[in-house]
Amino acid sequence: MTIADRRHQIGGADRPRHVGARVRRVEDRRLLSGAARYLDDIRRPGMLHLGFVRAQAAHARITDIDTSALSDLGAEIRVFTGQDTSGLSIKAPAGHDPKSAALPDGHQGYWRMQDSEQPLLADGVVRFVGEPIAAVLAEDAYVAEDAAERIAVAYEALPVVATMAQAQDPSIPPLFEGWTSNVYIERQMAGGDLAAARAAAAHVIRRTYYNQRQAGVPMEGRGVIAAYDPADRVLTVWSSTQIPHLVRTYLAEELGFPESRLRVVAPEVGGGFGVKGQVFVEEVLVAWLALKTGRPVKWVEDRREHLVASIHARDHLHTLTAYVAADGRLLGLEADITVDVGAYSTFPFTAGGDPGMAAKVLPGPYDIPAYAATFRALATNKCPLGTYRGVARPSAVFSQERLMDDIAAEIGMDPIALRLRNVVRTFPYKNALGFSYDEGSYAQALERVRDLVAEDRAAARASRASATTRIGVGVACFIEQSSHGTPDFTRRRVPIETGYIAARVTMEPDGEVTVDIGLQNHGQGHETVMAQVAADALGVAPENVHVRQGDTLTTPYSVGTWGSRGGPLGGGAVHEAALKIAAKLKAIAAHLLQTDASCIALHGGRAVVIGNEGSYVEIRRLARIALRNVDQMPAGMEPGLEAQCSLDGPADGTYSNAVHAAVVEIDIATGKLRLRRFVVVEDCGTILNPLIVDGQVRGGVVQGIGSAILEHFVYDEDGQPLTTSFADYLMPLAPEIPNIEVHHIETPTPRTPLGAKGLGEGGAIGPPAAIANAVADALGVPVSATPLNANALWTLAADIRAAAETDRGD
Template sequence: MTSAIGARAPRKEDARHLSGKARFVGDIKVAGTWEAAFVRSPLAHARLGAITKPPGMEAQVFTAEDMPDLAPIRCESTLPSYKVSDYPALARGKVRYVGECIAICIAPTRAEAEDLAEAVIVDLDPLPAVADIDTALAADAPRLHEDWEDNLFLTTRHDGDLSEAKARATVVIERSYETARQAMNPMEGKGVLAEWDHRADQLVVHTSTQVPHLIRTGLSECLGLDQAQVRVIAPDVGGGFGYKCVLQPEELSVAWVARKTGRPVRWTEDRREHLTAGVNTRQHRYRITAYADDDGRLLGLDADIWVDIGAYSVWPFTACLEAAQAGGNLPGPYDLGAYACRTYSVATNKPGFTPYRGVARPGVCFAMELTLDAIARAVGRDPLEVRCLNLVPGAAMPYTNVTGKFYDSGDYPAAARAAAQMIDAEGFAARKAAAAAEGRLIGLGYACFTEQSAHGTKVFAAWGLPLVPGYEQAMVKLTPSGTVEVRSGNHSFGQGLETTLAQVACEWLHLDLAQVRVTMGDTGLTPYSTGAYASRGMVMAGGAVSKASEELARRLRIHGAHLLQCDPAETEIREGAVWKGQASVGFAAIADAWYLHPDRLPEDVDTAGLEVTEGYKPDIDTGLFTYATHAAMVEVDPESGRTEILDYVIFEDCGRRVNPMILDGQSYGGAAQGIGSALFEEALYDAAGQPLTSTLADYILPGPAELPAFRLGHSETLSPYSRHGIKGVGEGAAIAPAGAIVNAINDALAPMGAELTRIPATPHRVLAAILDARAAREAAQ
């Protein structure tokens, strides 16, 4: 039985994960491995003075002075006004955030390495900290980077003409919104094990990453090695979410020490390191003015967006990807004629910013969707109808929006109405009235979004990034035993790519899924790929596997036809064999002829063989657009401020669903992360830049008790520009929950006149909104 595209096939990788046989960085056994621990800065901003190593242990402690040949992480960009920040693997001159690495200590065990790190004495001369956007932008603010004239990595502008929108508008909505800083919290933190292979004259780095080929490039550049001298192997990876798609300073330090000492060295991140020193994400501030008519038709939007980026620019995506994405994606799925936006990437004394599931879109969706609800309240119309009035209609597809985003296919209003039907919006008014009669506050909220997936060369080049993706490559091979091997430079870190790539191969080769073996994550074995990010895996890697499998199928029919003594045009592939009528020759027999008995093949046989490598990218380079509507029903306790999610539905369209079961899992996980953003997660810092949420007792993650029983609905609008009509979906479900949930909270609080504009919507903030509304009413009386 084959398990091709569309089958709810069980995940191939689950067998080893559920049986404890998976192999993460921490599981790898290499003889003579020593463990590493880092001396990290206790201050957010300080001059770095003398570093005193424990007597007799100097050979086990390394500082920047010991590494003059290790270049800093330097992320260039061609965007105007962009400022470069050198990010040293170990601090040089000064430290710029709490947790910045100052020294690396190695010992036979992690406990001994940590004891050694505790014994290192560091002389720090404190400097005033720049702990937030307002402090950073003040005229007299201390400079994080002394050669800069201010604390801005980049400013961008989209100068649209709003004059007509302002003249026609009868409704003007002004709002400010804020989203909290977050940590990403994959189950497995960062980890790296490096060793020098003297036989191969090669640095071998096992690292928990989404982008093994990119990490090889970054390591080779900073270490001054030819890329052929660096092999990066990503074993099983326990979650990434964007956190593991940049070059980490710890990877550099560990790799340098392993080469210097000649011994294998490993470092694995603990949870406290992650929460204090790991790169951060999500912290946005918006100031929006929306212009609409009496029907709620959005005529124009004027926006300022600030992003608290942290101290350094990460490689290769820079410190500016978040703000640039925010400015380009704020209009979302809406038919907006006039748009102006300015974005500011602000440097502060916090860990750097890395792409996180959704990259800016959770913030822009939150801001846009709350603005749509504010317009609906102003004109006295149902929020769903205002959305459907403004969403790009299906008849307009394909559609190029005001910021140049090319929406390839779909029907956005239909998805919104489907979500409303799933959550029984028609019956909600009666339910709300019944709850009110019982003294309970319930509310209904929506959020719509688009997710730009698998965007390619032109898009990344326009962002000015130092590394631009091109054609994704994959190799598909018929082995001598007649099974199929797929090799992809992409990587799986929980999204089931081993299974779905195998399903794509089965679409052409008609094998049982168990007969397809998928290899990923090893630069020594796989074709080049920039890796897994931006929901590109299934579109790009899947497309490359599809293209290679199609070619392999063609070759198999040629060889099979010779063995069947017929014309290839008379054959077909099914059930792992080449068939002509009732006669067949199995793949094993074809493999045997090619590899072991070539005497059975003609003299003029095609010498290309049964190993196929193909490159692929979609027919358009601007990305494919998944879209969805989330609808949430909540109850708010006005006495405690607690929010309970009563119902939650997702209706999405990601084109062809390769494995619906895996897609459902992606939606559940993404929505859970979005609920964390909406209600719980916040990385707090004081005015001195000290992290206040350094444990999971302080940084709150949603658990099973806080998550609803998600209900999912799907349509399949195939993209005309990708193989099999597939669109990316990995990031999507994390984008909308904050908008849907806070709109539902605001709907519940509407009788009180209260409104939230900041996330997470903690009980404290809900109560503050209620009290502020009460005070405003009393002041007006």
């Protein structure tokens, strides 16, 4: 189906459509004018403010909590410790029922696991620097913070697990009672005949790659407010979260509070990137304190708290072994994947989320007949690992695409030619693990990038003679599984049990439309895109559509915003619900115009007889008839214009694809890197709004550049964090960012109603690999780890400097 066919199908009549148009974001009016209301803007009468005493030791037993210094503050202070909150925790089993944790089509693997619980306040033992020990409540936020700083905690040191090697050392005691080791989860998955691949291989290439630990760092940190109203017995929780319904469910279950009387509201969310896609101890604790004290309670995270105690990401070590034919065809791949997931398993994606995702996606866009992976999650005395834009795929693609360049170098083949020899070209395609890929443009995207950077590759070759400046070009080819459906989560056996997004569409008597959707916007432009989708289906203008989200009182139950599901599933649910209303409008119009409903099209605010533009009824009149003048409706038709759709994702999701190309220039004397150019060719199926797609891609690329060259959360050998402010934790700024060129290919998928695939995370996935490959191309040396900062590049360029000194006779 062509794009024109798909857009024709979306709207009905063959007319210009809102879907696919570069519509400006309607939410920007309030976001850019200062009218938006964020968590910290919310005030409640009688509100108490919460400050935390957080652990300063990585692993220790708490021997005393001394509050005697609070007496001279001159304010009423209340302090709560782990004894007060005993039994309350975040429970996130890394898996369950291992025997039924199958891959598609019976592909099996072993699975062993251990579970942990994170107490709301430390249960006598602290397991990472930043873990909450005590909660301090005061009338004033500054007094609460001052009070927390005055509380003295005494510790008895316990052995610290600070590295992956220590986590796998049997001589170091496990972090949790009853555990037999510090391995949360270990699993193996396999498919195809790997023994045959080994036997037939002309080349066996084995490499190890590492991606550093990072923080998520959205512009707005986390925050929670909770207030209990005894008059209606409703507990309302405001949280800067991506998953309001899941937060509500967890709070209800953990606190034993009726979910029907628990309302969770996500106000404006100033960025999330997956960080706010977990349920945190702070959310449960603030809700518990509101019930305990009978007063509203508020906590807002500061930047240091975010860096040390929110969630971390990446920290992957991969060893890959490729079995390659003489002509460059990949015959088989083995992967050993180790991830440092920190001190606790996070809810709902668990300690197994990152290593499991990496193992699942490592075959990537390539036709690899045999594949086997062993992955493990290790517990250490660090901040817990959680979801962050890309979720393991930046690390997996780094290893996958560095391996492709290393194979090309080993066998003397052009790296793009090697990829073109191996990419999947026939769809649908079932990979070695049994996952089914929908239609894509893997080869076309590679060929487009090859043409776009041809001159840059020539410049890179010419720079090889220079001892001062080198140019390099690197590419990264990847797929992004998104819109995962319930069967995909059933296989994982983790606390995410479903994969659906629900939308409710209502048309009012004046013809205005309200869309209530179970997503939560944190920068994606949902209000604009969902209005475009509803407007197309209903024949009205986007400005006549009001989109509401983030409030469990008004929106239908859904799993929230993560996994690049907003456009394909959220947009698809809005589309399907709106079509139900459109069918009713057409039936009423056909009744009034004495024709058949199949002869009616909705556009321009009118229900028009197809082929006779002069015969029409205003849609606003139809709305009034359906809700007020019901005597004019067809006999037997029920009044009202409201419809809901809960759209589950496909069993294997949808697969966007992209190729990123980085052109770097490196100063050999200093190691300074300049990105001369960054090119993206992406295919996310039907593009719902090109303006928003481009923004999402470019924003993701900026984060990926940070991953590649700057961001690194560092701990010392005692588990003490060393990068706890922006003086040490370096973020990409304007000087590091080149013009990011975005080119599109559109291959609609049959797996979602609009033909759309996910795109929100893709921009962040490719840059580490593309930049690393460009560095390797420029310097002529293997690159096996990030970040590629100036010190790392200066070290990699040592041989070039030494050769230049020899030539000069120094």
